């Protein structure tokens with residue numbers, strides 16, 4: 001954006017020059033575009049389950065056959081579950097963007113947290129016949145931050161690992177000290193992700209296979225939330241994957257020195 005202002009001589013009032021003010025709005029515009037794209041995506045994502053809930057609920061009145069009614073009711077239930085997951089994820093993202101998180105910051109023991117995550121996720125992995133194993137280090141590792149958000153970050157990764165790994169596969173959760181950082185690895189023997197998708201994986205609503213993600217009940221926001229939380233902890237996240245072999249997500253977090 002360029003604005004020109006004429007500069008006049010104080011005594012005579014004659015114009016003696018022109019001042020050009022150049023304002024770089026590229027970043028602001030890009031941010032605005034991102035926001036409106038996000039709003040459009042959110043609306044679309046919310047509308048899809050709503051349309052199907054409305055449609056099936058309306059048709060239900062005219063269906064007499066019990067089997068068909070039960071099928072419709074199942075769809076309505078599954079779609080409302082998706083809707084509520086979606087709303088929760090959207091709220092989490094906006095909370096992560098707006099809230100002053102320092103309020104909930106505390107010294108967090110990672111060994112305790114990942115063991116808790118392991119017990120939460122073990123039941124889900126067993127239902128799918130997937131072996132979930134944990135490898136935690138002897139030394140207690142601490143970070144400074146929000147405990148619940150740390151757990152949510154690991155839950156999202158383990159949940160994906162289970163979702164995108166076929167039956168009889170394996171998922172590993174590992175915690176170790178690496179230089180002066182904590183290193184957390186979530187590895188699976190699942191379907192993998194081809195290299196071309198990796199750069200966009202942490203974008204909101206980005207899915208490698210939309211139909212597969214939907215059928216698994218995904219919202220497309222899990223990894224965007226993970227990335228936000230990693231940044232909140234001033235850490236880094238890496239992904240390495242091979243199609244039909246498996247995927248590894250690695251998180252590096254700075255340790256809390258003052259134990």
Ligand code: ADP
Pocket residue numbers: 160161164188190191192193201206207208209213214217218219220221222223224247
């Ligand atoms: P979703 O709700 O679709 O799972 P996420 O943001 O959690 O959304 O993940 C984005 C996409 O990344 C997924 O749709 C899936 O295609 C891919 N993905 C994430 N984790 C894995 C994994 N462990 N194995 C294979 N693909 C994965």
